Ligand SMILES: Nc1ncnc2c1ncn2[C@@H]1O[C@H](COP(=O)(O)OP(=O)(O)OP(=O)(O)O)[C@@H](O)[C@H]1O
């Protein structure tokens with residue numbers, strides 16, 4: 001059996017990287033300082049000039065504050081501007097309007113004090129797995145040798161210890177994405193931006209990665225922005241779930257998720273999980289993003 | 305690249321086993337090749353084909369051996385032309401591709417000109433080179449240069465521009481300098497396409513040298529080929545064609561060996577595709 005699926009072990013290894021820090025409860029989370037601050041952020045993509053110009057309104061007036069150490073998940077339909085939002089926070093796209101600040105400083109170009117996982121793994125084909133992780137440090141001008149042990153430890157946690165000397169083309173899609181996640185973690189940055197990081201994973205690995213990510217986050221106090229298509233994943237992982245509307249993306253609603261941690265596998269049965277997941281599903285049904293065969297309860301009430 | 309030297313690398317067969325595997329993989333092709341030569345020999349003798357039309361391989365060898373000193377002298381001349389012209393093409397085209405890939409101005413001004421010039425049938429320029437540079441070494445070198453130059457420059461530009469947007473975005477979040485980004489990402493990413501261009505250029509180099517010698521020359525394999533052709537000395541014509549093929553093959557393989565050393569990750573990714581290409 002895949003060692004990663006023995007959940008408890010995985011978490012214990014994860015915790016050994018950094019000491020477990022007792023976390024404040026959800027109420028105290030509200031007083032932590034804001035780390036990522038978006039005010040009235042909008043994004044319009046323009047192609048061409050003059051009359052032939054074509055505009056795409058990707059984002060519209062986003063106000064969002066992510067607190068230090070908060071785990072924030074964004075769910076929204078495909079094309080609603082989630083990736084665009086993440087790129088704006090990372091300083092990779094300029095916002096068309098509004099203000100963006102990270103760690104108290106205005107974002108005016110690529111941010112470097114963060115770890116980023118893109119929707120696709122974007123590995124370097126000519127480097128083996130270990131060197132793909134260490135390139136994070138090489139590009140930063142840091143001697144990668146000091147990080148080898150930590151890299152191997154993180155790789156072991158995601159079940160890739162024996163693959164450290166393989167090249168990306170020898171890995172499955174899910175394995176590649178795990179390498180990308182380790183690459184985003186290796187330098188221990190305070191902010192972690194993850195764009196559907198588990199999208200390419202099989203259901204089992206995905207569940208394990210979720211457990212591992214929660215444990216890692218609990219141990220590290222990182223601020224996390226986690227984009228996903230999966231309502232379950234968002235609710236199971238996040239302190240707060242932001243639901244976005246179809247394009248142009250706006251924040252439709254926010255949910256505080258008050259489920260004790262570590263949430264583990266049992267959280268799916270928690271009443272708060274069931275309630276929030278259903279509410280989000282209903283938002284998507286009402287928006288026409290989801291078309292339920294047996295239609296949603298609220299709209300059925302409207303008909304009668 | 306940071307070495308993973310202390311990690312165990314238990315994969316892959318040993319060098320000797322690899323050589324054996326190589327031989328085994330090519331044994332089939334070599335057998336077919338040998339069979340074709342035998343068939344040629346037998347058929348020519350059985351049907352009594354005239355020697356000036358199609359000499360048997362044995363006759364080609366005998367005639368070649370009789371005059372091998374002259375022929376090998378010519379081969380050396382042609383080889384020098386190929387190597388010098390090709391080296392010049394490599395040295396000029398890759399830096400030029402770099403500036404075009406990274407300078408907006410160069411891309412807008414120089415690149416369209418290169419694309420246009422590429423359309424000219426380069427071989428048609430050979431007579432001009434004779435007018436401009438005479439009968440010596442220079443026009444041959446220039447024609448080899450001209451033919452190998454374009455595929456290398458075009459492939460290299462494509463290579464340097466091939467860096468994936470997300471990969472570059474990841475690199476930007478590390479705050480790396482442009483030079484470091486180039487050395488660690490864009491250059492390795494470009495190498496497979498550069499080598500594709502280098503191989504196409506290598507294949508054209510031998511053709512260019514022979515054509516230049518056809519046009520005007522008093523030495524080299526192209527010159528000898530025309531001489532023997534004029535004398536209806538068909539066995540020698542065949543000998544020279546074989547020799548030219550061998551030179552072209554040697555240049556091509558040299559590039560491929562360098563490719564295998566420079567980008568083993570890419571070659572292993574392609575598996576056997578490389579072998580089929582030859
Ligand atoms: N570089 C770009 N140029 C032009 N339009 C773009 C660009 N990037 C994104 N868009 C447009 O912006 C909109 C939002 O794209 P984005 O990638 O942010 O969506 P998303 O929510 O991440 O979708 P998915 O869930 O499918 O990944 C889309 O309509 C897309 O076509």
Ligand SMILES: [Mg+2]
Pocket residue numbers: 082083084119195
């Ligand atoms: Mg996206």
